[in-house]
Amino acid sequence: GAVVSQHPSRVICKSGTSVKIECRSLDFQATTMFWYRQFPKKSLMLMATSNEGSKATYEQGVEKDKFLINHASLTLSTLTVTSAHPEDSSFYICSANPQRGYEQYFGPGTRLTVT
């Protein structure tokens, strides 16, 4: 089946620093990748849609200058949390949509803790 990886799986950083999270589709090409954030006891919240070769589309309320998304190739998208603050601590999950496919395949997630 389709496999999506995320790296790192867990990261702890100090307030004010930046953190980059990678999302890779390992055995398929994904023209579209999505970035989600999960809040405790809440659903997955879509942050942005990442399209290969173009700018990401951000959901309302998501700061694009704080959450930088780059979709450099058909198999890689990155999310950079800039100037991280403790309230950015969360579980970030990416998903990838295979070309001509309906399903989205999710990565295992990245636990970010900002101290």
Add this chain to the structure above:
Amino acid sequence: DQQVKQNSPSLSVQEGRISILNCDYTNSMFDYFLWYKKYPAEGPTFLISISSIKDKNEDGRFTVFLNKSAKHLSLHIVPSQPGDSAVYFCAASMYYGGSQGNLIFGKGTKLSVKP
């Protein structure tokens, strides 16, 4: 305004019995529905999906039923097993502009299957 609703935050079922997870949606433009299973600190795993042109899709122990007039879908797990204990997310999407849109998730239902 929540477009996809899972009104039961939790469900407890005895091993061997049927688990029925429900999901309601408000947007009649949704044309594809999916169920995901999620363990703590992991990304969601795709379980089963159904297109709006069907009213039932079966895959092993999992069956999804779609009632378009009621804007309701359900996931049946028979027989339930302790390993099925997880949070189940219902998701919906629509096809527009020549591509599949992002997933809209419900808040999830935590299923506990007791031995």
